[in-house]
Amino acid sequence: MRIGFIGLGNMGAAMAANLLKAGYEVTAYNRSPEKVxxxxxxGARPAASVADACQGDVVITMLANDIAVEAVTFGEGxxxxxxxxxxxxxSSSTVSTALAERLNQAHTEAGQGFVAAPVFGRPEAAAAAKLFVVAAGTPSTLEAVTPIFDAIGQRTFVLGEEPPxxxxxxxxxxxxxxxxxxxxxxxxxxxxxxxxxxxxYLELLTSTLFDAPVYRTYGGLLAREQFSPAGFAATLxxxxxxxxLSAGDELQVPLPVASxxxxRFLTLLATGGSDLDWSAVGALSAWEAGSKHPA
Amino acid sequence: MRIGFIGLGNMGAAMAANLLKAGYEVTAYNRSPEKVxxxxxxGARPAASVADACQGDVVITMLANDIAVEAVTFGEGxxxxxxxxxxxxxSSSTVSTALAERLNQAHTEAGQGFVAAPVFGRPEAAAAAKLFVVAAGTPSTLEAVTPIFDAIGQRTFVLGEEPPxxxxxxxxxxxxxxxxxxxxxxxxxxxxxxxxxxxxYLELLTSTLFDAPVYRTYGGLLAREQFSPAGFAATLxxxxxxxxLSAGDELQVPLPVASxxxxRFLTLLATGGSDLDWSAVGALSAWEAGSKHPA
Amino acid sequence: MRIGFIGLGNMGAAMAANLLKAGYEVTAYNRSPEKVxxxxxxGARPAASVADACQGDVVITMLANDIAVEAVTFGEGxxxxxxxxxxxxxSSSTVSTALAERLNQAHTEAGQGFVAAPVFGRPEAAAAAKLFVVAAGTPSTLEAVTPIFDAIGQRTFVLGEEPPxxxxxxxxxxxxxxxxxxxxxxxxxxxxxxxxxxxxYLELLTSTLFDAPVYRTYGGLLAREQFSPAGFAATLxxxxxxxxLSAGDELQVPLPVASxxxxRFLTLLATGGSDLDWSAVGALSAWEAGSKHPA
Amino acid sequence: MRIGFIGLGNMGAAMAANLLKAGYEVTAYNRSPEKVxxxxxxGARPAASVADACQGDVVITMLANDIAVEAVTFGEGxxxxxxxxxxxxxSSSTVSTALAERLNQAHTEAGQGFVAAPVFGRPEAAAAAKLFVVAAGTPSTLEAVTPIFDAIGQRTFVLGEEPPxxxxxxxxxxxxxxxxxxxxxxxxxxxxxxxxxxxxYLELLTSTLFDAPVYRTYGGLLAREQFSPAGFAATLxxxxxxxxLSAGDELQVPLPVASxxxxRFLTLLATGGSDLDWSAVGALSAWEAGSKHPA
Incomplete structure (x- = not known):
C-alpha cells in the first residue's frame, strides 16, 4: 500500500517513520521542505507538492488546525x-467537527474515501508507536486503513460511520x-x-485514585515546573x-470548565507563555496565589 | 491495644469491623445507638458514652463534619x-485544617497524642480494608498507631509532623x-x-490516558446515571x-474550579438532589443542555 | 440625500421610519418583502433587490449578524x-470587529465610503429616535452621514477613523x-x-447607586419575569x-464574565428559552435555586 | 436623645460627626483611642469602654466585621x-445575616431593641450625610431611631421587621x-x-445606559487606575x-459571579494588593491580558 503523508511536525514525523518501519511505501510532504x-x-520518497503525495492508495494529513487542513484539501492542486x-x-489532525463533516461530504461526492482518525498521545508515544487511534468512517474504508493504524498505535477505537x-x-x-x-x-x-x-503529593495521588497516565505525565510536568520545550504548545x-467550545455551541451544551x-489559555498567551507547553496553564493558579509566572 | 471507635456511619462501621477482624479490642460508640x-x-464492646469509648490506648473518630468532631472532643465528658x-x-474525619490545628494544640497541651489520619476510599474500599490513609503527627504517635492503619487500609502515606x-x-x-x-x-x-x-466513551477513556480508579468509578456512575443510593452524599x-475553599481563603489561593x-452542589441541593450521590453534580451539565434532572 | 435601507426588523423599521419623518427619500429592502x-x-419606495437599494448616496444596513451583512455586501448584486x-x-448592525475591518478595506478599495455606526437602544428607543449612535470612519464620510444619525438618535459618539x-x-x-x-x-x-x-428591592437599587436606565429596564423585566415577547431575543x-469573546480571542484578553x-445563554437556549428576551438569562439563577424555569 | 457610637473608622467617624451636627449628645468609643x-x-464625650457608650437611649455600632460586632456585643461588659x-x-456594620439574626434574638430576650441599619455610600457620602440607610426592625424601634437616620443619610429604606x-x-x-x-x-x-x-469609553457609557453613580465612581477609579488610598479596602x-456567598449557602442559591x-479578591490579596481600594480587582483583567499589576 502506497501512502502519502502530509504534515511532518513532532507528531506527523514520528507517525510517518513508523509507517516506514512497518514496510509501507511513504511519500512525504511538508510545507517547509527541510523537515522532509x-x-x-x-526511506521516504519526498513529495514536491500536495498533489505529488496524492498518487497512492491513502493520504494521511496530520496538520495544526482547520485552516491548514482546508488549504491542502480544498486548495488548487x-x-x-x-x-x-x-x-x-x-485525517488525523485535531480539527472541528464541522470541518470533518465538510471533508466527508466532499470526498464522498468525489468518489473518494474519508476516515477521521485523530490520535491520543504526545510525541514520545507517537515515536514509540503507542498512540491511541479514534476512528470513524464507513466499514469498508476503515477496514482498508486498519493496518495503518496498527503500525502507528497501540489500539484503535472505532466510533461508527460518522467521521465527526x-x-x-x-x-x-x-x-x-x-x-x-x-x-x-x-x-x-x-x-x-x-x-x-x-x-x-503527586506520588500519593498517582498511587491511589489517580493512578493514570494523564496524572503522571501532566502532574510530573507541573511538579517539576518543566514547561519548555513544549511537547504540545499552549497555542494548540x-x-x-x-x-x-465550538462543538458545545453547535450542540447547545454549556461547558463551564472549558470556558x-x-x-486561562488566553492569560498564558497574553503574559508571555505562548511558547510553553500547554501544561503551563496549570501554573497560573500558583501565579495568582503569589508565585512567579511560568514564563 | 484497646481502641475506642466513635462514629459508625458507612465508613466508620466498616473500619471498626476490620479492626475487630485484626484482633483489636474495640469499644464502639455512635450517637444513635442502633448502629452499635x-x-x-x-465482637465489639458497646460504649454508653463518648467517655466510655475513651478508656483505652487509642480513640478513633470518624464523623461527618467539624461540628460533630468539635462536639465529641471539646464537649462535656x-x-x-x-x-x-x-x-x-x-481523627479520620474529613475536617478543616483549622480544626486539625486546634485539636492538635488542645491534645498536646493535655498531654495526649494526636494524629490526623483522613482516608481515601468509598464504603466498598473501607469494607475491603483497601483504604488509603494519609497521616500526620509526631513520629512516636504515628509509630504507635501504624498497625491500626495497616488493619484498615492498603497503604499509609505519612505527611510529616503537622496534622493539618x-x-x-x-x-x-x-x-x-x-x-x-x-x-x-x-x-x-x-x-x-x-x-x-x-x-x-468511558471505555475508550479508561483504556487510554484516563486509566485510573477515579475515572472508572465516577465515570461508571455517570454513564449509568446511578446516583442513588448515595455512597457519598451530595451534602458531604x-x-x-x-x-x-476555606483552605484557599486562609492560604490566599484562588480556586476557580472549586468555586x-x-x-454546582448548591444547584443540586436546591433542585431536589440532596439525597443523591455527589457524582450527580456531573449530571447537571446534561440537565442544562436539555436532558432531565438527576433527581 | 437618498438613502437605501436594508434590514427592516424591529430596529431597522423604526430607524427607517424616523428617516422618512426627517424628510429623507428612503428606498427600503428586506429579505422577506412583507415587512417592506x-x-x-x-412613504418609502420599495426596493426589489439589494442593488435596487444601492442607487442613492448612502445605504444603511441593519441586519442580524455577520453572515447576513456578508451576504448583502459581498454577494452577487x-x-x-x-x-x-x-x-x-x-453599517449599523452589531457585527464582529473582523467583519468591520473587512468591510472597510473592501469599500475603500472600491472607492466607496464606509462608516461603522452601531446603535444602543431597544426597539422603543429606536421608535422614539432616542438611540445612541457609536460611529467611526474617516472625517469626511462621518460628516456626510451625521445628519442621518441626528434623525435616528439622541446623541452620536465619534470614536475615530477605524471602524472596528x-x-x-x-x-x-x-x-x-x-x-x-x-x-x-x-x-x-x-x-x-x-x-x-x-x-x-429594585426600587431601592435604582434610587441609589444603580440609578441608570440599564438597571431600570432589565431590573423591571426580571422583577416582573416578563420575558416574552422578546425585545431583543436570547439568540441575539x-x-x-x-x-x-471573539474580540477577546483576537486581542488576547480573558473575559470570565463573558464566558x-x-x-448561561447556551443553557437558556437548550432548555426551551430561545424565543425569550435575552433578559431571561437573569432568571436562570433562580431556576438553579429551585424556582421555575423562565420558559 | 443620647447616643453611644462604637467604631470610628472612615465611615463611623463621619456618621458620628453628623449626629453631633444634628444636635445629638454623642458618646464615642473606639478600640484604638486616638481616633476618639x-x-x-x-463635641463628643469620650467613652472609656463599651459599657460607657451604652448608658444612653441608643448605641450605634459601625465596625469592620462579624467578629468585631460579636466582641463588643457579647463580650464581658x-x-x-x-x-x-x-x-x-x-447595627450599621456590614455583617452576616446569621449574626443579625443572633443579635436580634439576644437583644429581644434581654428586653432591648435591635435595628439592623447598614448603609450604602463611600466615606465622602458619609461625610456629606448623603448615605442611604437600609433598615429593618419592629415598627416601634424603627420609629424611635428614624431621626438618627435622617441625620446621617439622604434616604432610608425600610425593609420590614426582620433585621437579617x-x-x-x-x-x-x-x-x-x-x-x-x-x-x-x-x-x-x-x-x-x-x-x-x-x-x-467611560464617558460614552455613563452618558447612555450606564448613567449611574456606581459606573461614574468605579469607572473613574478604573480609568484613572487610582487604587490608593483605599476608600474601601480590598480586604473588606x-x-x-x-x-x-455565605448567604447563598444558607439559602441554597448558587452565585457564579460572586464565586x-x-x-479575584484572593488573587489581588495574594499578589500584593491588600492595601488597595477594592476597585483594583477590576484591574486584574488587564493584568491577565498583559498589562502591569495594579499593586
Missing amino acids: AALVAQ GILATLPTGAIHV AANLVKISGNFLIASVIESLGEAMALVSKAGVDKQQ GLKDVKLA LLRD | AALVAQ GILATLPTGAIHV AANLVKISGNFLIASVIESLGEAMALVSKAGVDKQQ GLKDVKLA LLRD | AALVAQ GILATLPTGAIHV AANLVKISGNFLIASVIESLGEAMALVSKAGVDKQQ GLKDVKLA LLRD | AALVAQ GILATLPTGAIHV AANLVKISGNFLIASVIESLGEAMALVSKAGVDKQQ GLKDVKLA LLRD
Missing part, C-alpha cells in the same frame, strides 16, 4: 482535486486533559503554599479548547 | 476531658475527585448529545468543596 | 458591486448589559428566596456575547 | 450586658457593586487593548463577597 529530509533518510477515485483520505464523532471524542479528550491540568494546578498551588512537597491547547480553560 | 448493635454482633494522658486521638497537612491533602484530593466528576460530566453531556454512547460533597463546584 | 409594505405606507463610487455604506473600534465598543456595551442582567439575576434570586420583594444575546454568560 | 480625640474636638432595658442597638433582610440587601448591594467593578474591568481591558481611550471587599469575585 529527515524522513527521506529513513489539493487532495480533493488530485486523489484518485477510490483512494482514502485519513471521532473528532468530537478527540476534542473532548483534550478538554479532559486540560481540565486535569487546571484542577491539578489548583490543588498543587493549594497544598504547596501550605508546605507540602509537590512531588510527594487554546485551539483545542476552542474546538470544544475557564479558554480564559 | 451490628458491631457488637461482630468529651475526648479531651476523658482520654488518659499518653493515649492518642486519631494531612487534612489539607485529603480535602484537596476530594476536590480533585469532584473536578473529575464535573469535567467528565461536561464531556459526557457533549459527546452523548452528538449520539456517542456514554459507556463506550458540598461540605468538602467548602473545606477546600464552580460549590455553585 | 408597512414602510411604504409611511450586492452592495460592494452596485453602490456608486463615492457613496457610503453605513465602533463595533468593539458596541459589543462591549452589550456585554456590559448582559453582565448587569446576570448579576442582578443572582442578587434577586438571593434576596427573593429570603422573602424580600423584588420590585421593592448569545451572538453578541460570542462577538465579545459565564456564554454558558 | 478628633470627635471629642467636635459588652452591649448586651450593659445596655438599659428598652434602649436600642442600631436589611443585611442581606446590603450584602447583595455590595456584591452588585463588585460585579460592576469586574465587568467594567473586563470591558475596559478589552477596548483599551484595541486602542480606545478608557476615559472616553473580600469580606463582603464572602458574606454574599468569580471571591477568586
